[in-house]
Amino acid sequence: MIEARGITKYYGTFKALDEVNFQVAKGEVLGFLGPNGAGKSTTMKVLTTFISASEGTATVDGFDVHAQPAEVRKRLGYLPETPPLYMDMSVEEYLRFVGRARGLSGNALNDRVRQVVGDTGLTAKLKSPIVELSKGYKQRTGIAQALIHDPPVLVLDEPTSGLDPSQIIEIRKLVERLRENKAIIFSTHILQEAAAVSSRMVIINGGRKIADGNAEQLASLASGSARINLLVLGHFAGLAQALLSVPGVQDVRAMPASDGFARFNISAKAGGKALRDTCVDLGRLVVKCGLHVAELAPESQTLEDVFLRLLQKGPRDSQQPDRLRQDYLKADAPAAGANSTELGLPSELVQEAMEKRKQASAEAQKRASDATLPKIVPKSDLKPVTDEGGQS
Incomplete structure (x- = not known):
């Protein structure tokens, strides 16, 4: 459509x-x-x-x-x-x-x-x-x-x-x-x-x-990887190394735990199905090792976090702002009252251009005023008007 x-x-x-x-x-x-x-x-x-x-x-x-x-x-x-x-x-x-x-x-x-x-x-x-x-x-x-x-x-x-x-x-x-x-x-x-x-x-x-x-x-685009929290009841030597063998797992960190539990923070490839498959495979491995899964879940991330990361990762224009600023200031800025957001222009750039236009306009008005106002001559400098014969 x-x-x-x-x-x-x-x-x-x-x-x-x-x-x-x-x-x-x-x-x-x-x-x-x-x-x-x-x-x-x-x-x-x-x-x-x-x-x-x-x-x-x-x-x-x-x-x-x-x-x-x-x-x-x-x-x-x-x-x-x-x-x-x-x-x-x-x-x-x-x-x-x-x-x-x-x-x-x-x-x-x-x-x-x-x-x-x-x-x-x-x-x-x-x-x-x-x-x-x-x-x-x-x-x-x-x-x-x-x-x-x-x-x-x-x-x-x-x-x-x-x-x-x-x-x-x-x-x-x-x-x-x-x-x-x-x-x-x-x-x-x-x-x-x-x-x-x-x-x-x-x-x-x-x-x-x-x-x-x-x-x-x-x-997935924002990070490329996701974190998974795994809490296991029981002990199995070399479990961390075994977890690393699961497809999609990128890193395994053992975290402090107690009372017979072992906790791991796992970095895995992000993406809906890939992440779900990784979680399933991790759970199966733990059970295969004779242990019990007490917790197995990806860490939640807010959309705000995703949005900010994407903005930070987003491509940047190769043209530098300083040069853009000078190029734009040479041209006419939007008319007074124009919405810089609607125009897709940076608000600070528009503001600077408007200030320069105001300054230039004020200077032009002053020059025009100076050129049109009659020159005021002090009274002491005035001389009587005489005719050709010298009579005043």
Whole structure:
């Protein structure tokens, strides 16, 4: 349904996206994850035809975002980070307005408004002015407008940003209900949100894709190995050496234990099936040695740990920040009020450019003022005006 192929985006000489590749299938929710300024919103804007990639391309439901943008928009629903709402309209008026803009009318429009209002839990707010809605209901209204034409593809950019916990849970449930017949991209910088709603996650950092997989696969990518705790009742000479012979085991460390127990911390090859097979083989070996397994379990690692390790391991742009900074400062910075995160640009770089622009503007205004103001001559320097005959 969605395929990104080598998407690269430059702003001046700054490479905001660097050959980003991924796919999203029907019925799948892809968590698009990365820190603020990683390039998530820039990727979303390329996929939704709001901006063009400098290199590479993408398809949505088989249509190319560059060659066939009108067809892509018909098949895509988009919730930007800031929902495009008209505050002076009611929810119903707004949805009908968007529906007509999408080519709906008559019974078809009535049916779709009724459907999306029910799907998003907006029935009780149908006649309410949008300006009076809570942020949670505004987000629901934003999702409803993205669904009004029943698109097969849905792109949600930071849909839970700024919501309270109960509102976040409501949005999660909504996404879960919608996933059955759609391909969904759920962009966020919050790891828990991506894990809660996604069947798969793509992590982007510095404009590059650094990981792609489910939580278990990402954990494997992050470390390459896993730790297993083994507690054995009984004693068997050479057990540590025997444990090293199990396929997948990389290292065995004997740990302090007492009361007839022996404890081992084992490093093994990570990966779902490989790790499970290693645990099974370790248990069988212990039993074969005539001992009892009191504990055998991989050490748990949080998704936060995995995320941070992947960011640290992620590829770094070979261009040095200092040179990028100088190249960018030579070009025009974004207009005042531009969202540097959405542009995929480092916020500190934008801030420095804006400060330089302000300073240059102030200096230019001063020069213009100095050039236009009349020169003030002290009264003592004034001389009487005389005619040609010398009369004053």
